[in-house]
Amino acid sequence: MFFDYYPKCSSRQINTASSWYLKRILAKQLKELEDDGLIQKEIFDELPIKVEYTLTALGEQLLPVITVMQDWGKKYIASQLK
Numbered sequence: 001m002f003f004d005y006y007p008k009c010s011s012r013q014i015n016t017a018s019s020w021y022l023k024r025i026l027a028k029q030l031k032e033l034e035d036d037g038l039i040q041k042e043i044f045d046e047l048p049i050k051v052e053y054t055l056t057a058l059g060e061q062l063l064p065v066i067t068v069m070q071d072w073g074k075k076y077i078a079s080q081l082k
Helices: 011-035 057-061 063-081
Strands: 039-044 050-055
Touching: 011 039, 011 050, 050 057, 057 063
Parallel strands: none
Antiparallel strands: 039 050
């Protein structure tokens, strides 16, 4: 995507763009998790703006599933590195 607009660029430009892009992706993912009821967002009335995310009860129910998937991923990666 980035290189469609900037076919030639410096590593600094890539880093800046990827940082912006990653922040956008993270914001979108957090919004989806919030919309699905897995996390709760709390905005504090202070400067600079402070935002905290916590798991909801529904999100906490997913922790065992995520742990199993994480363990599988670690084993898979380890098997590929041999």
